Amino acid sequence: MDFTLSPDFVATREAVERLMVEVAQPAAKIAEREGRFPREAVARLGEAGVFGAAFPESVGGSAQGFQAVGLISETVSRLEPGFGYCMNLQGMTCPLTIFNWGREDQIRRFVPDLIRGRRIGMFALTEPGGGSDPAGNMRTTAKKRGDRYVLNGSKMFITFSDECDAGLLFAKTDPSLGAGGVTAFILEPKTMKGYRADPISMSGLSRAFRSCAVFLDDVEVPEENRLGEEGEGFKISMTALEYGRLTVSARLLGLAQACLDAASAYARERVIRGQPIGRTQSVQQLIADTTVNVEAARLLVRRLGWTMDKGEAAGREAAQAKYFASFAARHAADAAAEIFGGYALADEYPVRKFTGYIDMLNMGEGAPAVQRTLIAEDTLGYKDANRHAPRRRTSL
Ligand SMILES: Cc1cc2nc3c(=O)[nH]c(=O)nc-3n(C[C@H](O)[C@H](O)[C@H](O)COP(=O)(O)OP(=O)(O)OC[C@H]3O[C@@H](n4cnc5c(N)ncnc54)[C@H](O)[C@@H]3O)c2cc1C
Structure with a gap:
């Protein structure tokens, strides 16, 4: 090793x-x-x-x-x-x-x-009815008309949907079914009539990298833009979330490290009662706990990437990495807020900004409760988290 x-x-x-x-x-x-x-x-x-x-x-x-x-x-x-x-x-x-x-x-x-960043993407799965059960709550429909599908419905919290040139969107081609009725489409919103994305105002998050509510009013999508077969959409979305859990875990890890770096620098500089606050036991305990959480999260994220590189199923590793990186980042943000005192609230310092992104990533690609359920069911032997073979193309 x-x-x-x-x-x-x-x-x-x-x-x-x-x-x-x-x-x-x-x-x-x-x-x-x-x-x-x-x-x-x-x-x-x-x-x-x-x-x-x-x-x-x-x-x-x-x-x-x-x-x-x-x-x-x-x-x-x-x-x-x-x-x-x-x-x-x-x-x-x-x-x-x-x-x-x-x-x-x-x-x-x-x-x-x-x-290459020449066209902007999106991944539009979540709907207003709830993101934790995307198939069960999906109301967006795609009706086949000749060589096109006509999409109607709405999506919620879709990042980059107001900038998107080519992105994925999931809709039900058979609303009478649950997961089996979902189909994936590649949308090109700039050239498709009936598509609207309204930015959602969210305090603590960026004004430049926006998430929006998306409205689809008779949006026509050519059949050639269907991804996979009709009814395969839910399976496609779940594999995508597994890839996404790698980036989301790693992003949470990066933010946890950023909180630790900022809090350590501040603790060394801030002098109270004649000594840097980094010399006090309570601040050292916060720094120690954060350091170990960050290192443990890093090992879980590396193990996830390593498992995926071997071409193996990684649902278990993804759930554990996402769950723990979320915990580590939230802890790091709380510790940083305590160490910065009142200055944690000042825009001049980065703590509020980091906290906003951590809160967002905590929910993205499956909330902690969803990860915990996956982990517990796997450990208890009810449902093997790695039961699905990964879908990975290695060349073209
Ligand atoms: C800034 C931002 C950007 C986003 N970007 C995207 C995007 O680009 N594309 C996209 O598709 N989605 C995106 N999302 C949506 C995100 O994935 C959802 O917010 C997330 O899946 C949770 O869905 P929800 O907010 O509807 O919460 P809900 O599903 O309503 O859940 C609310 C709470 O109930 C808990 N809960 C739900 N079910 C259970 C259960 N069975 N057992 C125990 N607890 C449960 C959850 O853990 C959560 O804490 C984004 C969200 C945000 C905030």
């Missing part, structure tokens, strides 16, 4: 750190001030290969694999968490699902542009 990062991985992490400092951080500042999505910066990161680690070179990826995806996602989120959304939507849930389930023409048409 070897826990050291390979020289290649160290070089990748350093390259991503440089891009975050030189491209992403200045772009995020301007984007936030202007409330404008930083398209140019997303494209620059895409061109530099930040979103392509899970893809072969034949579609523009770097073929570094899932451990690299985890490391890059952690680094991006630690240094500029808004761009962390792109790790999912430009690098995993949207393009990887098209790559693994799509026909060759669909892959060639959509995947290279998504991972």
Whole structure:
């Protein structure tokens, strides 16, 4: 067993750190001030290969694999968490699902542009009726009319849906069925009439990287944009969430590390009663607990990437990594808030910003209660969390 990062991985992490400092951080500042999505910066990161680690070179990826995806996602989120959304939507849930389930023409048409950041993706599953049971609560319908489907309904909290050029959306082709009635579609909202995305105002989250309510009013989608077969959509969405749990866990880990870094620096600088607060026992206990949680979360995230790189089912590893990274990040945010005192609330310091992103990621790709159920049912022997063979294409 070897826990050291390979020289290649160290070089990748350093390259991503440089891009975050030189491209992403200045772009995020301007984007936030202007409330404008930083398209140019997303494209620059895409061109530099930040979103392509899970893809072969034949579609523009770097073929570094899932451990690299985890490391890059952690680094991006630690240094500029808004761009962390792109790790999912430009690098995993949207393009990887098209790559693994799509026909060759669909892959060639959509995947290279998504991972290069030239087109913006989305993954539209959640509906107003509740995200924890997406198939049971799905009311959006797709009715076949000639060589097209006509979509009606609404989605909730869909990130990048107001910027999306090509993204995934799930709808029921047979509303009389539950999971078996769901079908996946590749939507191209900019050229499809009847599509509307209204940003949801969420305090503590970005004005530039937005999540929206989506309304579909007789949106016509050509049959060639159906992903997989009719009725396969739920299975497709569940494999996508497993890929997404890698990036979401790694993003939570990056944020936990960012909280720890900020809190440690502040504890060393802040002098009360003649000594830095880092010298007090209560602050040291917070720092110690956070350090161990961060390291444990990192090991679970690495194990998840490693299992996925072996081509094995990773539902168990994904649920455990997501659940624990969520816990570690929330703990790190609470500890940072305590160490910063009143300054945790000041916009000049990053604690509130980190906390907003952590709260969001805590719910994304399955809330903690959902992960706990998966983990407990697996441990108790009721339902093997790794019962589904993974759907992964390795070349094209
Ligand atoms: C900022 C943001 C961005 C998002 N981006 C996207 C996106 O791009 N695409 C997308 O499809 N979705 C997105 N989501 C939606 C996200 O995945 C959902 O919020 C999440 O799945 C939870 O769904 P819900 O909010 O409807 O909560 P609900 O499903 O209503 O759950 C509420 C609470 O009840 C608990 N609960 C539910 N069922 C059970 C159970 N069986 N046992 C115990 N407890 C239970 C949950 O754990 C949760 O704590 C986003 C959400 C946010 C906040």
